[in-house]
Amino acid sequence: MADEKNTLEVTHMQTGVIQSYLExxxxxxxxxxxxxxxxxxxxxxxxxxxxxxxxFITSVVCRHWNIFSREILRERKVLARIESEHPCTSLRELxxxxxxxxxxxxxxxxIETPWWGPHHSQFCFDEDILPHYVAETxxxxxxxxxxxxxxxxxxxxxVDFICKIVQACSRQLEELHLHFVTFDHKFSEILRxxxxxxxxxxxxxxxxxxxxxQETENLRRNTVTELIKATPKIQEFDILIYPxxxxxxxxxxxxxxxxxxxxxxxxxxxxxxxxxxxxxxLKSLKFGTVLDEELNDEIYSPPRMEQIGxxxxxxxxxxxxxxxxxxxxxxxxxxxxxxxxNLRFSNVEKLILRYGRFIDNIEGYPTLLKLDWAxxxxxxxxxxxxxxxxDCRCRSRxxxxxxRQFPGQYSCVTxxxxxxxxxxLIRDARQLPMFRDLxxxxxxxxxxxxxxxxxxxxxxxxxxxxxxxxxxxGEPYVRNFDSIIVGISEEEVKHLLExxxxxxxxxxxxxxxxxxxxxxxxxxTVILSPHSKSKCxxxxxxxxxxxxxxxxxxxxxxSRLPELQxxxxxxxxxxxxxxxxxxLEQFVNFQNRRESCRPVA
Numbered sequence: 001m002a003d004e005k006n007t008l009e010v011t012h013m014q015t016g017v018i019q020s021y022l023e024x025x026x027x028x029x030x031x032x033x034x035x036x037x038x039x040x041x042x043x044x045x046x047x048x049x050x051x052x053x054x055x056f057i058t059s060v061v062c063r064h065w066n067i068f069s070r071e072i073l074r075e076r077k078v079l080a081r082i083e084s085e086h087p088c089t090s091l092r093e094l095x096x097x098x099x100x101x102x103x104x105x106x107x108x109x110x111i112e113t114p115w116w117g118p119h120h121s122q123f124c125f126d127e128d129i130l131p132h133y134v135a136e137t138x139x140x141x142x143x144x145x146x147x148x149x150x151x152x153x154x155x156x157x158x159v160d161f162i163c164k165i166v167q168a169c170s171r172q173l174e175e176l177h178l179h180f181v182t183f184d185h186k187f188s189e190i191l192r193x194x195x196x197x198x199x200x201x202x203x204x205x206x207x208x209x210x211x212x213x214q215e216t217e218n219l220r221r222n223t224v225t226e227l228i229k230a231t232p233k234i235q236e237f238d239i240l241i242y243p244x245x246x247x248x249x250x251x252x253x254x255x256x257x258x259x260x261x262x263x264x265x266x267x268x269x270x271x272x273x274x275x276x277x278x279x280x281x282l283k284s285l286k287f288g289t290v291l292d293e294e295l296n297d298e299i300y301s302p303p304r305m306e307q308i309g310x311x312x313x314x315x316x317x318x319x320x321x322x323x324x325x326x327x328x329x330x331x332x333x334x335x336x337x338x339x340x341x342n343l344r345f346s347n348v349e350k351l352i353l354r355y356g357r358f359i360d361n362i363e364g365y366p367t368l369l370k371l372d373w374a375x376x377x378x379x380x381x382x383x384x385x386x387x388x389x390x391d392c393r394c395r396s397r398x399x400x401x402x403x404r405q406f407p408g409q410y411s412c413v414t415x416x417x418x419x420x421x422x423x424x425l426i427r428d429a430r431q432l433p434m435f436r437d438l439x440x441x442x443x444x445x446x447x448x449x450x451x452x453x454x455x456x457x458x459x460x461x462x463x464x465x466x467x468x469x470x471x472x473x474g475e476p477y478v479r480n481f482d483s484i485i486v487g488i489s490e491e492e493v494k495h496l497l498e499x500x501x502x503x504x505x506x507x508x509x510x511x512x513x514x515x516x517x518x519x520x521x522x523x524x525t526v527i528l529s530p531h532s533k534s535k536c537x538x539x540x541x542x543x544x545x546x547x548x549x550x551x552x553x554x555x556x557x558x559s560r561l562p563e564l565q566x567x568x569x570x571x572x573x574x575x576x577x578x579x580x581x582x583x584l585e586q587f588v589n590f591q592n593r594r595e596s597c598r599p600v601a
Contacts, residue, residue, distance in 0.1 A: 070103050078108070109145075111165070134165065134168070148176075150178075172202060225245070243262070251278070262312070263286075286327040351384070411440055422448075440463075447469070464518065473527065551587075
């Protein structure tokens with residue numbers, strides 16, 4: 001239960017998705033149970049063991065349970081979310097909700113504004129109401145946890161609301177998370193706070209979403225430096241710290257560094273070694289040399305490589321009990337495991353790997369199968385592989401002759417969850433057998449941002465013992481899903497749907513691999529990408545559904561696996577949305593994202 005409890009806390013902290021009711025029901029428990037469970041000491045002791053999802057259920061049992069359940073919820077990280085699509089509308093809904101409840105479960109706010117784009121004034125409230133909104137929020141929510149997504153380029157009264165909330169609550173905040181922050185100016189300037197004032201004196205956890213683009217490191221460094229100076233009681237930086245940040249972090253704050261990106265270069269190698277010698281207790285580590293033809297080759301010289309190996313060993317030693325996630329790229333993984341002796345990631349359970357399929361194509365063999373996974377990653381359970389366009393011309397710096405000549409071949413038998421991200425990664429279905437040889441015991445497979453849905457046909461036979469599949473589509477419209485699920489051609493699907501047949505009595509025999517090959521499959525989740533109303537109208541004009549998934553898949557695919565649960569996550573743009581897929585209501589549990597994100601207590 002502890003793991004589930006912690007996971008739910010994190011989920012609710014990040015999304016603020018809360019499903020419950022404002023007014024509790026009156027339930028007669030009867031007899032001895034009523035006397036026992038209405039005892040405040042016993043009741044609160046029991047409720048303390050429950051995860052957040054269960055506490056929302058217990059809060060509607062009766063008024064007595066409501067008081068204690070929501071008191072415990074407020075002690076945890078439960079954020080009321082103001083979502084980014086129309087923040088003013090979302091904020092108005094939240095204020096209406098707070099006005100009708102004297103006992104809210106929230107202990108913080110999650111506020112999002114768009115990064116960029118026009119200001120839709122028709123959704124905004126009048127600026128004269130802003131003081132009332134701020135006062136109502138602060139009177140009902142003791143804001144200890146704050147998550148902000150704000151851009152200097154978006155002008156809206158919701159941004160003014162964020163500034164007012166931060167100004168009022170900055171000194172009581174215990175946790176602050178900043179997402180997608182895009183500033184040319186200091187963060188305090190955007191929030192209209194006097195930077196000379198110690199404005200975050202009690203913040204213990206400070207988070208900043210990491211940008212992917214390398215050019216933004218200087219921008220990130222400026223923001224991080226300002227925030228470090230404002231948080232003297234910091235206990236954890238939930239921020240990816242780069243070597244260039246280290247000069248701004250005082251020695252007393254080194255224990256707060258939990259996520260580090262080690263990108264070796266001559267200018268920072270000394271400071272990184274000093275950092276490693278202080279014994280930081282890291283949770284995640286990202287490693288990678290700069291793939292740049294202009295990079296000084298001295299970094300690859302034996303003395304420098306020995307220094308890099310020393311740093312990695314020190315970081316792994318101090319983080320041996322805490323480090324559970326490691327990220328690197330294809331070439332650097334080869335360099336690291338083949339150049340540094342006895343490098344062991346003992347407790348790392350998750351690996352994020354940027355894989356370059358062109359490396360294997362040029363080398364002429366599957367390079368990842370030459371790595372001794374059991375020695376380097378003895379407890380690895382999850383691997384997320386993303387596509388990477390690595391410069392193959394510099395591979396000689398990373399792949400040495402002794403690696404090429406090694407005759408052995410290894411697999412990683414401990415991995416049970418594999419995620420592939422990017423449509424380019426496995427456009428060629430021949431990549432899947434290589435990943436199967438590398439990770440033969442995968443039970444959970446996730447396929448994200450895919451435009452090549454036909455590759456599912458290869459997946460049906462790659463890991464026969466799969467128990468769960470998650471497919472996140474890279475475009476909303478999918479033409480041949482029925483064909484892939486049932487295992488027949490598109491022409492056969494079209495013919496069957498055009499005929500006046502009783503599909504429940506239809507016995508369809510697959511002519512190629514189908515979902516039925518996965519006899520142990522327990523759950524299939526399909527996540528449809530968002531779509532515009534114009535796209536929906538275009539499909540409606542052609543009398544087409546947004547996704548070709550009909551009762552044929554339900555009756556001849558899903559129902560043939562009696563233990564299978566199917567979920568489809570979707571955005572409905574209107575009551576007559578072409579992505580509604582009503583024919584599958586008997587077989588599928590639909591999750592409507594826009595409805596689930598409303599800030600209801």
